[in-house]
Amino acid sequence: MGQFHTSAHSVKHATQDGVQLEDGADPLFTFGVIADIQYADLDDGFNFHGTRKRYYRSSLRLLCNANRRWAAERVRPSFVLQLGDVIDGSNRRHGASQRALRAVMDEFGNYAPAVHHVWGNHEFYNFSRSELLSSALNSGAGGDRAGDGVHAYHFSPAPGFRFVVLDAYDLSVIGRERRSDKYELAFKLIKAHNPNRNLNEPPGYRHWIGRFVQFNGGFSQEQLDWLHGVLLGADEKKEKVVVVSHIPVHPLSTDGICLAWNYDKVLSILNSHKSVVCFMAGHDHDGGYYLDTSGIHHLTLEGVIETPPDSDAFGTVYVYEDKMVLKGNGRISDRLLMY
Numbered sequence: 001m002g003q004f005h006t007s008a009h010s011v012k013h014a015t016q017d018g019v020q021l022e023d024g025a026d027p028l029f030t031f032g033v034i035a036d037i038q039y040a041d042l043d044d045g046f047n048f049h050g051t052r053k054r055y056y057r058s059s060l061r062l063l064c065n066a067n068r069r070w071a072a073e074r075v076r077p078s079f080v081l082q083l084g085d086v087i088d089g090s091n092r093r094h095g096a097s098q099r100a101l102r103a104v105m106d107e108f109g110n111y112a113p114a115v116h117h118v119w120g121n122h123e124f125y126n127f128s129r130s131e132l133l134s135s136a137l138n139s140g141a142g143g144d145r146a147g148d149g150v151h152a153y154h155f156s157p158a159p160g161f162r163f164v165v166l167d168a169y170d171l172s173v174i175g176r177e178r179r180s181d182k183y184e185l186a187f188k189l190i191k192a193h194n195p196n197r198n199l200n201e202p203p204g205y206r207h208w209i210g211r212f213v214q215f216n217g218g219f220s221q222e223q224l225d226w227l228h229g230v231l232l233g234a235d236e237k238k239e240k241v242v243v244v245s246h247i248p249v250h251p252l253s254t255d256g257i258c259l260a261w262n263y264d265k266v267l268s269i270l271n272s273h274k275s276v277v278c279f280m281a282g283h284d285h286d287g288g289y290y291l292d293t294s295g296i297h298h299l300t301l302e303g304v305i306e307t308p309p310d311s312d313a314f315g316t317v318y319v320y321e322d323k324m325v326l327k328g329n330g331r332i333s334d335r336l337l338m339y
């Protein structure tokens, strides 16, 4: 179990061993969170710099632990947020992309309720955007989307609450057809900031310039306008909104190398809508947290792939009228998120 971390609020409302609050109130609903599973049927490996171990095979077992726990919750999660990079890019080299995806989806299917899948860079290492749109990872099919082929949509799991899934590789050189307008735009943007031949090599590390690498991406103007519209509607209805994306958007909630290219544009939209209470992301396997000046909790979830087999990396979030309580497991800390 993790430790409670709070910024501005006391922890006295929650216990370490359960969700029961002092007043004994049940949550309005609960949901599961998990990030960067990156499953592959491969022996353990390392990250690019060789500094961090990656437990490719074990990650499926850790997903199984999460599913079992969610299934045993007294208030069963209404849904799970899978924050992207569900299978590892190395599957592609071994012709194992479909097999790995099936293994993960079967595991989710064993216990978990509806799963909302965010798309990360490893999705695009394995599949084209059109393949993703016709795959089990297209969890937004049929809903109000940000545009054709953009994996951004919103849903309301309970009255007064809304979740917005964003597509952080809408503006990207890895997820777009070479001759498309969005590819051209993305290529111009990354080349304007990154002079390296290998665009996965950061141009530097000062002032978050290192974010202009190929394994990151950003949000098109079309998606930003759509987000603004969805949040306007939520403001009017006095809803509380959680926005999710694979890539974090607050520089103080992540290592700068994992930040979205145009994070500042997203932040200014989030900060102009009082409905937004939380932004959740994955991508930075070390995780992070920051409460910004508008009172928005920026939570970056620790990744399953870099979690030792004897630990865990998932959470259950208990939602109340005035707060969300994250109960973390293994590497993930408990957090009280007041709003």
Ligand SMILES: Nc1ncnc2c1ncn2[C@@H]1O[C@H](COP(=O)(O)OP(=O)(O)O)[C@@H](O)[C@H]1O
Residues within 6 Å of the ligand: 047, 048, 085, 121, 122, 198, 200, 201, 202, 215, 283
């Ligand atoms: N500093 C770097 N220089 C060059 N390539 C890099 C660097 N860091 C990462 N990469 C490459 O970028 C891709 C994504 O990096 P990786 O750390 O595997 O991403 P993720 O954390 O999403 O798994 C990999 O192909 C990796 O080899």
